[in-house]
Amino acid sequence: MTRRKKIILYTYQKPGHDISINHTPLKDYSEETGIYYHLAQYLLWPYWIWAFPCLEDYQTELCLSYMEIPQSWVLWNLEVPGAEVKWIYFSRQMDNRLPMHEYFALNQRTIREANDLPLAIVRKPLMPGWTMRTTIGYGNLKVNDLRVRLINVMKGLRMNQRKINDQVLLSMLHDGKLQKEIAEHFHVSPVAVCKRVKRLFPKPETILSEYNLTDKEKSFVIEKAKGKSNTQAVIASKYEVTSMESAKVIGSQLMDKPEVQKALQSIPDIFEKIGRGREYRAKKVGQHMENPDPNVSLKALDMGFKLANDYPAQRNINLNADLNIAPVDISKWKLRD
Numbered sequence: 001m002t003r004r005k006k007i008i009l010y011t012y013q014k015p016g017h018d019i020s021i022n023h024t025p026l027k028d029y030s031e032e033t034g035i036y037y038h039l040a041q042y043l044l045w046p047y048w049i050w051a052f053p054c055l056e057d058y059q060t061e062l063c064l065s066y067m068e069i070p071q072s073w074v075l076w077n078l079e080v081p082g083a084e085v086k087w088i089y090f091s092r093q094m095d096n097r098l099p100m101h102e103y104f105a106l107n108q109r110t111i112r113e114a115n116d117l118p119l120a121i122v123r124k125p126l127m128p129g130w131t132m133r134t135t136i137g138y139g140n141l142k143v144n145d146l147r148v149r150l151i152n153v154m155k156g157l158r159m160n161q162r163k164i165n166d167q168v169l170l171s172m173l174h175d176g177k178l179q180k181e182i183a184e185h186f187h188v189s190p191v192a193v194c195k196r197v198k199r200l201f202p203k204p205e206t207i208l209s210e211y212n213l214t215d216k217e218k219s220f221v222i223e224k225a226k227g228k229s230n231t232q233a234v235i236a237s238k239y240e241v242t243s244m245e246s247a248k249v250i251g252s253q254l255m256d257k258p259e260v261q262k263a264l265q266s267i268p269d270i271f272e273k274i275g276r277g278r279e280y281r282a283k284k285v286g287q288h289m290e291n292p293d294p295n296v297s298l299k300a301l302d303m304g305f306k307l308a309n310d311y312p313a314q315r316n317i318n319l320n321a322d323l324n325i326a327p328v329d330i331s332k333w334k335l336r337d
Contacts, residue, residue: 007085009051009078009120012058012069019049019076022125035096042100043086047124051078053108057117066094080122080130081187090117128165128186164188164196173197211263220254221263230255 013019025047028034040046057063087105092098105111108118122130164186172182179197183190208218216237223233230251231244241247254260291297 005082006079007053007082007120009053009080009085009122010055010058011049011051011076011078012073013076015072015074019124020126020128020131023047038100039103043121043123045123048121049078049124049126051120051122053118053120060117062091062117066091076131078122078126078130080120080126084122085120086122087111088119088121089114090119092116093119128168164193166196169193169196208263212259213263217254217257217260218263220251221260224264 011019025040026034029036029040029047031037034040052058052063058069087108087110088103089105089111092103105118108120111118168185169182172185177185179190179193183193186193208221211218213221216239219237220233220239223236224230228236231247234241234247234251234254239247239250241250289297289301
C-alpha cells in the first residue's frame with residue numbers, strides 16, 4: 001500500500017536550478033572518477049534528486065555534521081508516487097565504505113529505527129505534477145511556519161495544476177502509444193487521457209464544415225474514411241433505408257456528388273489534423289504485428305502490405321489450347337441389374 005500512495009519530500013537546490021527540467025547528468029554521476037558514479041551504475045540511473053521526507057531532517061545534528069546548505073538555496077517540495085522512491089541510509093551513503101546493497105532499505109521506518117536519516121532518491125526526469133518550487137531559502141527555515149505555508153501553497157497548486165502535459169501527450173500519441181500507456185505515464189485514468197485528446201484534436205465534423213454537406217453527408221464521408229464500403233457507410237450514417245439494396249443505391253448517389261468527392265479527397269488531411277496521420281497509423285499497425293495471436297498479427301501484416309502498397313499487381317494470363325474431345329463408350333462399365 002505504501003508504494004502506491006504519494007510521498008511528500010523536500011530538497012534544497014541552488015538558486016536558478018530548475019529540477020522540473022531534464023538536465024545532462026553531472027560528471028559526478030557519469031564519469032568513473034565521480035563520487036556517485038558507482039551508485040549510478042548500481043541503480044542504472046543516469047541522474048536523480050536527493051531529498052528528505054521531513055523538513056526537521058535538515059536541522060538534525062547528523063545532517064549538519066555531514067553537510068552545510070547555503071542560506072541562499074531554494075526549497076523544492078516533491079509529491080512522488082511511493083514506487084518511484086528508493087530509500088538510502090544517510091550516514092552510510094556519506095561514509096561511502098560499505099557494499100552498495102547495504103546502503104538501501106525498503107522503507108524510511110527501517111532507517112529511522114536504525115537511528116539514521118532516511119534519504120530519498122528519485123530518478124530524473126521528474127514527471128509533471130511531482131515538483132513545486134518555493135521562494136523560501138534555507139536561511140528562513142522555521143519548520144512549523146514553513147510547513148503551514150507549504151500546505152497552503154500545495155492546495156492552490158493542486159487546484160490549478162494540470163497533470164497531463166500536452167506536449168508530452170502529443171509526442172506519445174505520435175509514437176503510437178496506447179491511451180492506457182499514456183495514462184500510466186501521467187498517473188491518471190485512461191478516461192482523463194481520452195477527454196484531453198478530444199479537447200486537443202478537433203472533431204472531423206468540424207473540419208468538414210468548409211464543405212457544403214449535410215450532417216448525414218459529413219457522417220458518410222467520415223465512415224468512408226474509416227474504411228467502410230458505400231453501403232456500410234450509408235447504414236452507419238443513419239440514412240433511412242429499408243434494405244441493403246436501397247443503402248447501396250444511396251451510397252452510389254452520394255459518391256456521384258462533387259462535394260462529397262472533394263471531401264473524400266481531403267481524407268489524408270483530415271487524418272493529420274485529428275492526429276491520426278499516415279505515420280501514426282503505420283506505427284499502430286506495426287504494434288499489432290507483434291501480437292502473439294496469429295489472427296491479429298496476420299491481419300496487421302495484411303493491412304501493412306496494403307498501407308505500403310507492397311502487394312504485387314494482379315496478373316492476367318491468357319492460355320490458348322486445342323482440345324480434342326472424343327465420345328467415350330461407357331456401357332461396359334454399366335452396373336448389371
